[in-house]
Amino acid sequence: MLADVCFMGGYIDSWGRGTLKIFDACKEVGLPEPEIKEFQGGVLVTLYKNNLTDEQLIKLGLNERQIKAVAFLKEKGKITNKEYQELNECSRNTASNDLGDLVQKKVLIGSDIKGAGAFYQLK
DSSP: OHHHHHHHTTSSOSTTHHHHHHHHHHHHTTOOOOEEEEETTEEEEEOOOOTTSHHHHHHTTOOHHHHHHHHHHHHHSOBOHHHHHHHHTOOHHHHHHHHHHHHHTTSEEEOSOOSTTOOEEEO
């Protein structure tokens, strides 16, 4: 009832268009998708800021190699252990440990492929 009155008064758009606008606006500026859920008889919309800025990555406790890898991933979309080693001039074990840490901190997700052909992407 209240929504109908607000619509007739020109205060809101037609049903459902607002949520689509929110999703499109977030996507347009490169932000994560918002979370929209029913909460205490109303609607709760949670907007997330870009958690991949250098400042945010430092707050997460990432080292310089890991921050460099995230920049690489922003540009390329995925990274392998071998690419990580070459990018950071580090050993295979260091690359594996750093990439595992990034997965644990929910910055990256690993592919379903294990061993040769495995890669990581931004979460």
